[in-house]
Amino acid sequence: MLTTEAFLAPAADALVGAVRDDSLALLLMCCHPALTRPSQVALTLRAVAGLRTAQIGRAFLVPEATMAQRISRAKARLREVGARFTVAATEQMPERVAAVGHVLYLIFTEGTPRPTGPS
Numbered sequence: 001m002l003t004t005e006a007f008l009a010p011a012a013d014a015l016v017g018a019v020r021d022d023s024l025a026l027l028l029m030c031c032h033p034a035l036t037r038p039s040q041v042a043l044t045l046r047a048v049a050g051l052r053t054a055q056i057g058r059a060f061l062v063p064e065a066t067m068a069q070r071i072s073r074a075k076a077r078l079r080e081v082g083a084r085f086t087v088a089a090t091e092q093m094p095e096r097v098a099a100v101g102h103v104l105y106l107i108f109t110e111g112t113p114r115p116t117g118p119s
Contacts, residue, residue, distance in 0.1 A: 023048060025085055030074075031099040033092065034081040039074040040099040041106065046071050049107045059106050 030044035038060065045051045045059070057067035 022085070027100060027103070028093075028096055029078070029083055029085055031096040031103070032078055032081070032083050033095050034077055034083070035074050037099055037102070039070055039077070040096075041102050042067060042070050043074040043078075044099070044103040045106055049103070051107070059109075 027044060027048050030047050031040045035043065042056050042060065045056045046053065051059075053068050053071065054064045056071075057064045060067060062070075
């Protein structure tokens with residue numbers, strides 16, 4: 001007989017087969033409060049979602065070169081403030097969750113294939 005737990009996915013930070021998925025830590029680090037909201041979102045779309053810089057630029061309605069510079073500056077800022085690859089402290093979560101929600105929305109919308117050809 002199967003238990004309810006057999007149908008549940010493991011927690012985001014749980015070890016699965018001795019491999020830890022650090023996606024949540026990376027997502028929260030990219031949404032560090034030292035970055036502006038647009039930089040948080042752009043960096044997360046690139047580092048976590050794997051979107052190309054051109055795709056991110058389209059989502060922000062800016063040229064690819066502008067977006068590449070924004071992402072580079074965001075990485076430099078995280079190095080400057082000494083951001084660590086850990087899940088954020090509880091008191092920092094509220095200021096990061098809104099950016100995370102925005103990122104997840106854009107991952108969905110940019111990751112959905114657009115129809116091609118005549119409608």
